Amino acid sequence: MSSADYIDLAETSERLGVSVQHVRRLAMSGEITKVARGLFDAHSVDAYRLSHPLVRTRAWAEHTAWGAIAILSGSDAPWLGTTQAARVRSTLRELTDPAHLAVRLRERARVHRLDAHHAAVSRLKNVLVVPDLSALGLAAASDGDVDGYLHRSDLAATIRALGLLPDPRGNATIRATGFDLAAVADIAERSPVLAALDATASVDPRLRGLAERALTDLLGAFQ
Template sequence: MALLTTQQAADRIGVSVRHVQRLVAGGGLIAIGPDRIDADSVAQWITQRQGSRPRAWEEPTAWAAVALLEDHPAPWLGQAQRSRLRSALAGSTAVELAARTRNRAEVHRFHAHPRALGHLTRDVVDSGSTEDVGGLTATDRLDGYVAASALRRLVQRYRLSPDPAGNVVLRTTEMPPDVVTELADGRRHVLAGLDLAGSTDARERSAGHRILDRALGSLRG
C-alpha cells in the first residue's frame, strides 16, 4: 500500500493541509495513522474530479441527471428543475458529467473473502461496471450500490474489512433501492458509465467516457 504524508497529499491535490484533514474527516480520503494518507484514495479523489473543480450537484440532482439520460422522468425534481438540468446536460461533456454527478453516492472500499462475493451480490445493485458493458469484464470483484442505512449490516454480515485496494466497492446512497435498480438496468448504461469514468484505470475510464458520450448525444437528439 503506497502512502503519502498529509503535506504530500495536499500538494498533489493542490489544497491546504487543513483541507486534506477535512477530506479525511468527511471520508473523501483514507488516513492510515496520524500523518499518512492512502495514495490510492488521493488518486481516486483527483480522478473523480477529472482534474477540475466543477461544482458537484446534490444527490437528488445527480440521480435526476442519470434518470434524464436514461429517458426516465425523475419525478423527485420539479418541472422547472428538470428543465434546467436537461439544459445543463445538453451542454456538458462526459468528463464534466462524471465530475458533477459524484455526489450520487459515497464510495466505500473493502476486502471480502472470494466466497463471500457471490452472496454479497444479492444485497447490492450492480450498475454493470464490472460486466461487459464497456468492453471490460471483472469476475473477481464487486462494485455496486446499497442503501446508506444498510452499510453497517453488510459489513458485519460479510465480515468486510476496510481496504482502499480491496475487491469490493460499495456505493451508499439515500436514493430508494428500487429507483437505483431501475436506473442501473437502463438501456444506455449511464450508471455503469459513471462508475467506470471515476476509475483510476485508464482503460476503464475511457470506456466510461464512451458510454457517457453516447448517452449525452442521445439526449441532445
C-alpha cells in the same frame, strides 16, 4: 506495504490540488486513508482525485443527480418537479465534457471500499445493484470483486454481517445512497450511464478511457 504505496502530506496536497488543512479534513472524514502520522495511502488519494476532478462545476444534490442520470438514461424522473426537470435537461444539453458530468453527479452515492472474503462477495452480488460493465465492452467483474449500490440505511448492518473491513485497495466497492434502490436498479438496467459514471473514477486507465468515451457519446446523443 512498500514505500510506493504511501505518500506524505505535501505530496498528497499537491496531487489533490488542495491545502494541507483540507487533506487533513479528508482523512478525518474517511475520504482518503491515513496510514501513519503525515502519511496517506496513495491508492486512496488517487481514487479520490479521479472522482473529484478539479473543474469549476457544482455537484447536484443526491435526488437531483439521480434525476439527471434517469433522464440521461432515457427515463422520466418523476421525483423532480416539472421546472427542475426542465432545468436539468437544459444543463445536460450544455454539457460535453464527461469530467464535468461526473462532478455534477458525484453526490449520487458515497463510495466505501472494503476487503471482503469470497463468500461475502457472492452475497454482496445478490444484495447490491451492480451496473453491467459489459455495456462498456468489458467483461463482468471477476468472481472475487464486486462494485454496486446499496441503500445507506443498510450499510452498517451489511458491513457487520459480512465481516467487511475498510481497505482502499479492497475487492468490494459499496456505493451507499439514500435514493430508492428499486429506481437505481431500473436506471442500471436501462442504459450504460451508471456503469460509465462509476468507471470514470477507476484507477485503471483503460476502463476510465472507455467510460469517458461512452459518456461523451451519451452526452452527444442527448443534445
